[in-house]
Amino acid sequence: MYNFIIIFVFLIFGMVLQRVKSFPSHSYKLINNFVIYICLPALALYYIPKIHWDNRLLYPIGVAWIGFLFSYLFFSFLGNKFGWSKKLTGCLILTAGFGNTSFLGFPIIQALYGEEGLRMAILVDQPGTFVALSTFGILVATLYSSGSVNGIYIAKRILFFPPFIAFLVACLMNIFGFDFHQYIQLLLQKVGIAMTPLAMLSVGLQLQFDRRSKHLKFLGLGLFYKLFLTPALLYFLYVVVLNQNSKMIHVAIMEAAMAPMITACIIASSYGLKPRLSSMMIGFGIPISFVTLIFWYFIVEYL
Template sequence: MDSIILIFLCLLAGVALRRMKIVLQGAHTVLNQFVIYISLPGLALYYLPKIEISSKLLLPLGVAWIGFGLSWLFFALLGKWLGWPPKIIGCLVLTAGLGNTAFVGFPVIEALFGKQGLETAIIIDQPGTFVVVSTLGILVAAAYSKENAGTSGLLRKIALFPPFVAFAIGLCMNLAGFDFHDMVQPVFQRLGSTVTPVALVAVGMQLQIQRKSRHWGFLSLGLAFKLLLMPLFLFLLYKLALGGEGMVIDVCIMEAAMAPMITAAILASTYGLKPKLAGMMIGVGIPLSFITLAFWYWVINTF
């Protein structure tokens, strides 16, 4: 419960800082860079060496990869058909295709399924959502922004993206059966724990919900896809098509129903992909998701 309270407090703090004009204009950019260059690598280096690699990872891993692929296909085709600007398409692919599987997901899953459910959630987040945003996320952000770096340039951006570098190091450590010394691990854990407050303050500083905003239609479609269509697809695939049962499948569906990922919104903002829309996806999506999550929890316990 304290994690959920922290989410709303940090969002409100960011809004307050902007309204009171305490910080300089563009200060959110500095916070975004802090998250990308320090917080996320710390998170990866703490968790990745500890994950047990086995065939049991396949379905949890699929949540992020399938969801993002579905989002990319859906919004790319729809945007092309309706003639949307590329930046709108890129923003929606990122923010509707990646869920907040950690900072909203972890406390919710632990409350509903206990420590065992949290173990599955970590698999969904770290080698799943975290890797997708560090690879395909960068690819989409660069492709739909004004940048035209070419194939080699895109690969260089992915390879040099700090969270991806940390992921590669953590994966190599995992395969080698090596972890950091007990004195160092709390350092990475504390660095990783700064993601939620810093990122949400940055989102709050950018959040401007205007009644006459031209983004409301895109926002409604993006949130409908993220909070309803994506978990529906995973429910039909995992529960009905594959005949999956048990807590792991239930956690996968609940994580698919989480609000948009904070890091995805930061990535969209960093690449100039409609920062205001990205901020609204987070600011409106997080509180709204608690209603839709209750619905999906009823669904998995009923069918």
């Protein structure tokens, strides 16, 4: 209950600050940088060395890759069928293809499933969402904006991104059975805890609503794919086809049901892929997801 209170208090606080004229309008960027460059690496370095590898871990890792692959196939097909512009198609592939598995996912999963659930959520986010976005996400953004690909640029973005470096270090620590001194672990844990209030504050500062936009029908399609089709696909594959039904699978499906990823929407905007639609995917997607997540929680826990 405490985590849910933190989520909504800081979300509302961010929305209030957004309307305070004297408050810096781009302050969320500083918060985002702290969460991405400090909190996320701290969580990776704290939890990943403690994970015992099991082939079942491929289920949470596969969430982002499966969701993005089918997003590419789904929107590419619709784009070709209805003659959409490349920028519109690329925007929907990116913004509907990646879930908010860290900023929203971590605090919500921790509130629902505790520390064990958070460890699984990190697997969804780090080797899943983050790596997929940093590689194929950037590739799609480049192809659908300019049509050319700079392999060196993509490689640099991946290899020199601090959370990815922390992820690699944490994986090596896990392989060699090494962990930090307990005092360093405590520090990493405390820094990681700050992610929940800061992430929700950032989300609140960025929420925007535009009810008169010409993009509303594409917004509805994108959110339908992200909030319903993606978790339904994962549920069908994991529970129905592979007959898996554990807490790990529940976490994986709940992460698949998260709202569109803020970073993916920012990348789409920065590459000129329908910036207004990209921001609407966040602005409408995040509050709507609080309702749809209740639906999916009922599905995975009681059916």
